[in-house]
Amino acid sequence: MSFVQRYGINVLFPANVISKKSDDIYEDEADKKKHKKPIKTDKDLINARLLENGILFEDIQSLPQIQVGVAQAVENLMRTQAFNSVQIELDTNVDDDNNDDNANSTQQQQQQSTEYHTTGNPHKLNVILDEKNWYSLYIGGGVKHEGMEEAMNSSTMLPKAQFETRNVGNSQMAPVTDPGSVYWGIDWTLGLRDIVPRKHTEIPYGTDSSPEIVMQSGSNLIHSIKWEARTNGGWTDNKYQPTVGLDGFCLAELAGPPGDVGFAKAQGGAAIHIPMGELFVSDNNDSTTSASTFLDNISLHATCAGGVLQPISYDGICKGPTISDRFFTGGPMQLRGFLPAGIGPRTKAGGSTTPGGDAMGGNLYYTASLAASVAPPSGMLAEYGVRLFAFANAGTLVGLSPFTNNYNRLQQQQPVTWTQVAQSTRTAAGVGISGGTPMGRVEVTYAWPLRYGPRDARRNFQFGFGLSFG
Structure with a gap:
């Protein structure tokens, strides 16, 4: 338990925001890539929610801290009632280019932070969204604005x-x-x-x-x-x-x-x-x-x-x-x-x-x-x-x-x-x-x-x- 509390992870910025779709409807990987379902949710909003809930990108955090932040982010996103489900997972497959670009920063963070046991490579977060289907109906047309949204x-x-x-x-x-x-x-x-x-x-x-x-x-x-x-x-x-x-x-x-x-x-x-x-x-x-x-x-x-x-x-x-x-x-x-x-x-x-x-x-x-x-x-x-x-x-x-x-x-x-x-x-x-x-x-x-x-x-x-x- 002590080892888990001190296990540190460096999460790369930004998180990958992808849409959830059943894999069994695709014939092969090429067909899956060709017919990939586009994401409608603003990716900046998802990354902002992660930051607000304690996910510190480009910094070492303990595994329990990341787990708490991920759970809070999922709960807040589900409150919007815009998703059928929200899943956040740790992606361990990081490209070599990303490893090279972040090697120096990772070594510096490991030298500065000795209270965590860290992995050699940083990781990305995958945010998998199952968005609800929204349909727009237009009769006539126009844009209406009332009130003043200050914030x-x-x-x-x-x-x-x-x-x-x-x-x-x-x-x-x-x-x-x-x-x-x-x-x-x-x-x-x-x-x-x-x-x-x-x-x-x-x-x-x-x-x-x-x-x-x-x-x-x-x-x-x-x-x-x-x-x-x-x-x-x-x-x-x-x-x-x-x-x-x-x-x-x-x-x-x-x-x-x-x-x-x-x-x-x-x-x-x-x-x-x-x-x-x-x-x-x-x-x-x-x-x-x-x-x-x-x-x-x-x-x-x-x-x-x-x-x-x-x-x-x-x-x-x-x-x-x-x-x-x-x-x-x-x-x-x-x-x-x-x-x-x-x-x-x-x-x-x-x-x-x-x-x-x-x-x-x-x-x-x-x-x-x-x-x-x-x-x-x-x-x-x-x-x-x-x-x-x-x-x-x-x-x-x-x-x-x-x-x-x-x-x-x-x-x-x-x-x-x-x-x-x-x-x-x-x-x-x-x-x-x-x-x-x-x-x-x-x-x-x-x-x-x-x-x-x-x-x-x-x-x-x-x-x-x-x-x-x-």
């Missing part, structure tokens, strides 16, 4: 069947008295999503994100139906730089089998824009003409938005929502004075780029803002429709979706209370300048966060581009 890259190919209708009306921008068109549609989505943790900039194949993000990595299948309705600025005088009118949206989404995740999501928002001349000037005589002209250049703006996400397990068939499904709050056009995904639940520690912790998203959010804008009296800014504005906004993001354990069951989560919503509300105030372009709304703001948490990501000066006032 991972999410690539999604989603088939979409869309049914839409438009009310008969003026297709140009129209005032409130003559509403424009309203869009509503039903989307059916079935797609395979892949969550890959952000890679480390210095450590090869290492991740630069928290363990909570790494636990959610891997593929998952989403199947959902979504209904939404939007005015798209059709009830305002200007879609991107409104001074009078109403705007709003609402949507509801239900996800479930045959997908891997289950949830119900609802979102909504509204905005009202009122010229001050309509509020304070009621007569049209000469004495009030100048006052009305001045107040007409000033508009008041009030916006609000919110959403709620409820996990549904379907009696244990589906997992809870992933980080791709949750809400993220912060940034220009939403909660000025805070960075995108700057508030809400965070991990205890993050990567090198997010030392305060990675944003995990939430299940309930709201934002609200009050603003007043004025057009410059004359000059080039007035000619291009630029407006100066002052604002105050508030918002919060609370609640975490449960995740699955080894038995694919939903864990309990604490219900969100109104006291928690009130106590976690963030506020900020500031000034800015905005303009409408054919591509969207552009604004530059300077905000002072008034109420914030110690781990919130704040930003005073911000540049924003969007499709609505906020």
Whole structure:
């Protein structure tokens, strides 16, 4: 037993990642090589998992240490539910070229480490993956992206069947008295999503994100139906730089089998824009003409938005929502004075780029803002429709979706209370300048966060581009 504890092995980098396929279907070795099943899993991800679980490449480790690291890596890979089986074995057949290239490093390691009995040659790890068969279905086409994945890259190919209708009306921008068109549609989505943790900039194949993000990595299948309705600025005088009118949206989404995740999501928002001349000037005589002209250049703006996400397990068939499904709050056009995904639940520690912790998203959010804008009296800014504005906004993001354990069951989560919503509300105030372009709304703001948490990501000066006032 003492000899086994001190038996050292030097594992070469990187590990061989191969696909598992029965050998009896091949006629000979040439046929086996010709029809070798291609691997679909990112090999960098597999090597990163080995590193995270204690496999130190190009360094001598004891046999029990390697056994523990291999067992943990297999368990974590199986949690992704992307494989039927995962096998990791030690390959003792190392090419002579590799022996020559690593001879000097191996001798140096053996001279430096005298606490292990080592073999003469280094070895490779073979990671044999039996991948599940994923099939893609495309109806129509398109790529959909929601939320903000701060600590991972999410690539999604989603088939979409869309049914839409438009009310008969003026297709140009129209005032409130003559509403424009309203869009509503039903989307059916079935797609395979892949969550890959952000890679480390210095450590090869290492991740630069928290363990909570790494636990959610891997593929998952989403199947959902979504209904939404939007005015798209059709009830305002200007879609991107409104001074009078109403705007709003609402949507509801239900996800479930045959997908891997289950949830119900609802979102909504509204905005009202009122010229001050309509509020304070009621007569049209000469004495009030100048006052009305001045107040007409000033508009008041009030916006609000919110959403709620409820996990549904379907009696244990589906997992809870992933980080791709949750809400993220912060940034220009939403909660000025805070960075995108700057508030809400965070991990205890993050990567090198997010030392305060990675944003995990939430299940309930709201934002609200009050603003007043004025057009410059004359000059080039007035000619291009630029407006100066002052604002105050508030918002919060609370609640975490449960995740699955080894038995694919939903864990309990604490219900969100109104006291928690009130106590976690963030506020900020500031000034800015905005303009409408054919591509969207552009604004530059300077905000002072008034109420914030110690781990919130704040930003005073911000540049924003969007499709609505906020």
